[in-house]
Amino acid sequence: MACSLKDELLCSICLSIYQDPVSLGCEHYFCRRCITEHWVRQEAQGARDCPECRRTFAEPALAPSLKLANIVERYSAFPLDAILNARRAARPCQAHDKVKLFCLTDRALLCFFCDEPALHEQHQVTGIDDAFEELQSSTKSLRTTIGEAFERLHRLLRERQKAMLEELEADTARTLTDIEQKVQRYSQQLRKVQEGAQILQERLAETDRHTFLAGVASLSERLKGKIHETNLTYEDFPTSKYTGPLQYTIWKSLFQDIHPVPAALTLDPGTAHQRLILSDDCTIVAYGNLHPQPLQDSPKRFDVEVSVLGSEAFSSGVHYWEVVVAEKTQWVIGLAHEAASRKGSIQIQPSRGFYCIVMHDGNQYSACTEPWTRLNVRDKLDKVGVFLDYDQGLLIFYNADDMSWLYTFREKFPGKLCSYFSPGQSHANGKNVQPLRINTVRI
Numbered sequence: 269m270a271c272s273l274k275d276e277l278l279c280s281i282c283l284s285i286y287q288d289p290v291s292l293g294c295e296h297y298f299c300r301r302c303i304t305e306h307w308v309r310q311e312a313q314g315a316r317d318c319p320e321c322r323r324t325f326a327e328p329a330l331a332p333s334l335k336l337a338n339i340v341e342r343y344s345a346f347p348l349d350a351i352l353n354a355r356r357a358a359r360p361c362q363a364h365d366k367v368k369l370f371c372l373t374d375r376a377l378l379c380f381f382c383d384e385p386a387l388h389e390q391h392q393v394t395g396i397d398d399a400f401e402e403l404q405s406s407t408k409s410l411r412t413t414i415g416e417a418f419e420r421l422h423r424l425l426r427e428r429q430k431a432m433l434e435e436l437e438a439d440t441a442r443t444l445t446d447i448e449q450k451v452q453r454y455s456q457q458l459r460k461v462q463e464g465a466q467i468l469q470e471r472l473a474e475t476d477r478h479t480f481l482a483g484v485a486s487l488s489e490r491l492k493g494k495i496h497e498t499n500l501t502y503e504d505f506p507t508s509k510y511t512g513p514l515q516y517t518i519w520k521s522l523f524q525d526i527h528p529v530p531a532a533l534t535l536d537p538g539t540a541h542q543r544l545i546l547s548d549d550c551t552i553v554a555y556g557n558l559h560p561q562p563l564q565d566s567p568k569r570f571d572v573e574v575s576v577l578g579s580e581a582f583s584s585g586v587h588y589w590e591v592v593v594a595e596k597t598q599w600v601i602g603l604a605h606e607a608a609s610r611k612g613s614i615q616i617q618p619s620r621g622f623y624c625i626v627m628h629d630g631n632q633y634s635a636c637t638e639p640w641t642r643l644n645v646r647d648k649l650d651k652v653g654v655f656l657d658y659d660q661g662l663l664i665f666y667n668a669d670d671m672s673w674l675y676t677f678r679e680k681f682p683g684k685l686c687s688y689f690s691p692g693q694s695h696a697n698g699k700n701v702q703p704l705r706i707n708t709v710r711i
Contacts, residue, residue, distance in 0.1 A: 277340055280320055286340045290330040296320045338672050341644055370399040424522050443505045528588040532708045533578045533687055539568050540576040554703035555694045570610045578687030581606050587656045590668045590707035594650040597630040597700045598692030601652055606684040623677045625665050635675040643674055651707055
């Protein structure tokens with residue numbers, strides 16, 4: 269299974285896992301660098317072709333394949349090959365053939381006696397058979413979770429469809445009843461008009477012309493009050509309710525049933541560094557270039573790191589929020605243990621109670637692990653999504669624009685957690701002056 273999946277993710281030019289995969293008009297995929305170098309070698313021939321099907325292109329356009337890139341990213345992040353290879357290995361080392369351990373953090377086979385224990389002290393280590401069984405169990409559980417999530421959406425859509433069709437039937441019946449009533453009134457008026465015409469004909473036959481004309485005015489005045497305009501159209505039928513932006517309307521109605529949705533978090537001013545400026549509603553934080561604000565110091569307040577915590581502490585449940593990071597060149601976002609130190613220079617890492625990702629050096633992204641783990645981010649992030657499943661020990665970061673995965677922390681959280689924000693320092697040259705803003709989706 270692992271081999272067949274890996275074969276599908278190999279570039280046919282370099283025979284390695286795709287790096288920045290792009291597609292051609294013929295729907296074959298290559299690493300951007302590989303196909304570019306291939307075409308550079310062809311410049312003397314004046315033609316550019318696909319190395320697989322040999323179709324030529326006059327002005328080829330390389331379209332990035334985000335879906336394939338996400339698959340490659342998730343495959344690379346999951347230790348499938350390593351677990352399978354380790355399970356097939358008969359002995360971890362020649363001297364200790366009964367010691368079978370697998371480091372999930374390093375995705376490597378290890379021997380408790382031969383390897384230095386200190387290297388794996390903070391890592392997740394398990395037996396090879398246990399790792400393989402855990403993988404199978406995790407895959408089964410994930411399939412169930414995905415199935416349940418989609419079934420819930422399908423059920424909500426079916427319920428909304430049923431309600432909308434019932435509403436349409438009710439509106440149709442109400443409109444038809446109204447039209448029938450209008451037809452009845454019209455018929456009654458028509459009979460009265462016909463009766464009036466009959467009276468006029470009789471008067472005309474009974475009297476001479478002068479007498480008839482003298483009395484027709486009073487008769488017409490009596491008939492006029494009995495004739496009313498009747499509109500037989502269905503202009504009152506609420507057609508626009510069932511057209512317009514229908515998908516958006518349905519999404520709005522489903523939004524209240526979707527969980528979790530971006531939470532309306534607020535920042536805790538009592539934890540903010542003196543150089544940080546918070547908005548009145550405590551949803552925006554920016555670094556101030558002026559002198560530190562005259563704020564009272566306390567054990568809760570950061571005094572060196574330009575950071576601030578969220579007001580709410582999490583100790584259970586599922587939570588999700590989004591942070592707008594557009595136009596910035598530096599920031600740190602994540603979670604912090606409620607009891608983590610806030611004084612002095614702080615190492616932002618799990619062993620210190622911080623679970624974060626960072627943007628640094630203008631366009632680089634990393635997870636604040638020990639050491640840092642570089643993230644594969646193709647385009648500059650505008651919004652970051654943070655998902656916390658406290659009970660499962662999961663903290664997952666996403667690109668909130670397309671919900672592509674960035675990084676996952678798997679931890680046994682030691683107590684209450686607070687959302688953590690650091691906008692980084694602004695510079696005199698105008699860099700990194702934009703704030704961090706909590707993004708709240710309102711219906």
